[in-house]
Amino acid sequence: MAQVPNASASITSADVARLAGVSRATVSFVLNNTQAHRVSEATRARVLAAARQLGYVPHAAARSLRAGRSNLVLIPASASAIGGLVSSWLDDLHSELERHGYIAVLHAGRYGDATAGARAWAELRPAAVLALDGDRLTATAADVLRRAGVSALLAFASHSVAGVHTFSFDHTEVGAVAAQHLVARGRERIGVIMPSERGLDAFAQPRLAGAQGVASRSRATVTAVPMSYSRDSAAEVAQSWPGLGLDAVFAYNDEYATLLLHALQDQGITVPDQVAVVGADDLVPSALQRPPLTTVRLDLPSPALVADTIDALLRGTDAPEVPPTDAVLVPRQSS
């Protein structure tokens, strides 16, 4: 194994100042593009040349300490909770934020409660925190972040928290759209898959509530069915299916729906004749299942609009109008 070299060789702004024959403060003014300080074009060119020659990269944290603000946008999200739908959206958001001069990082920590999470995020002193799962940004968590100087808090959430800029995203709607469709197709005993994986409850509970709301206004009943994202768990659920007496299932998302679809078929249970199956997210492979999977598509606001909103909040200018996330049924042959 190769040896990692000692960090003592690292280049600092003092090295750049020495080579350019200017003060360290001048290096900082030039590299951080501080407008408040006048630096001649010749000096600026000398500093930039010295920085280039030494391979000096400005230090985002030091810059943020000096400037009193950071350019870090923190997105708390475990890697495994990010589905295929959100991942390319996140990549695009990253590019859009970069266009504004921000660095977006994903913080994958898993914390027992919202405040512990907020403390961990606050340690990095981001300029902004964007919670994809709004319920993690409770009022107390928001307070921890504000006290640490985080100046923009944003969340995709169904209801707003004081001081948090909310992109309306109602997971209740996802469950409601799925249940309405199943009721319209004459199904009356609807199972709703509840993933056992940690961190998904914040999405699964409102989806369940949405289905329950629809059921309460119809003849249908809703039964919560726990399942984890594994073939064994799907097989177990499928084996217990006849005893549950359910004629439809909203399976949390397309990934769980696909697993369950196959497990039901392996048990000789026909889809959609005996059980109608609905997923969510409209992932690429869902239309290719046999039968093709009915799903609920989520239309997220564009990454450019979300990045513009973060930038506006940090600059204290007016944030653009962002349309709410829509839940749209994509009916196919599995239901």
Next chain:
Amino acid sequence: MAQVPNASASITSADVARLAGVSRATVSFVLNNTQAHRVSEATRARVLAAARQLGYVPHAAARSLRAGRSNLVLIPASASAIGGLVSSWLDDLHSELERHGYIAVLHAGRYGDATAGARAWAELRPAAVLALDGDRLTATAADVLRRAGVSALLAFASHSVAGVHTFSFDHTEVGAVAAQHLVARGRERIGVIMPSERGLDAFAQPRLAGAQGVASRSRATVTAVPMSYSRDSAAEVAQSWPGLGLDAVFAYNDEYATLLLHALQDQGITVPDQVAVVGADDLVPSALQRPPLTTVRLDLPSPALVADTIDALLRGTDAPEVPPTDAVLVPRQSS
């Protein structure tokens, strides 16, 4: 939309010092657990109580500037390049690093060349950079990071770069294992899917080379077939299939393999009779395809061992022995 409060309300270590009646330096010694400075238990308790009362969270970057080291472990990886296999591994790695007192963040930036990427990562002054895709840590990129003071560079890679601690991960093996299996089953005209998505070339090229190596030692030929991760692209490839005259395909990974499997079947091409299909990653749904998908499973080293290695490099102690990533064939009915 709720208004984001002004950052001027943020609590600093000066506030903690004032409330505890100690100097700011003492607050720093206590909260950063600096061993070099003696602080009485009574003072320590007073500082901790004041910090708790005010809801003060230490500033990781400020701490790192003072201590001359950061506790940030940066993992460059676009969200969409992280497959189902790697995402839960990453979540576990995050927990293991946290156990050692490090914060792991994913940096999703997409950069045209390795050096531009390294500059962006260096701005955050991480203690360590772990590249899942070893080819992004070129010698020049490593140099940029070292000059910025990053003290541990690690990569999953097939060959080592000077100054980078390498976890052996040979994507050539993945392609070779797939091709050996197809040749052993009597296939002679093997297609290898090359994803058009940016950032996947670093994995796809060595996989192709591995298949070509096996073919060169047998009667088989290998043909690279470009495809993007969409139903349209898979359908196009399937439509062109008869003209390609291929009797087998190694489809980069299980996600592409699943798309292509369905697209081939939609064209009336039977799997495995007319075309044998092999994926990689052994994702959960792969065994549930009709026919179940043959795949190449990658056995990554345990997150605990990788976290221990990062910690050892940062402490300057001996790194543990980490077994290389193995590529293991999981034969099923698609081939």
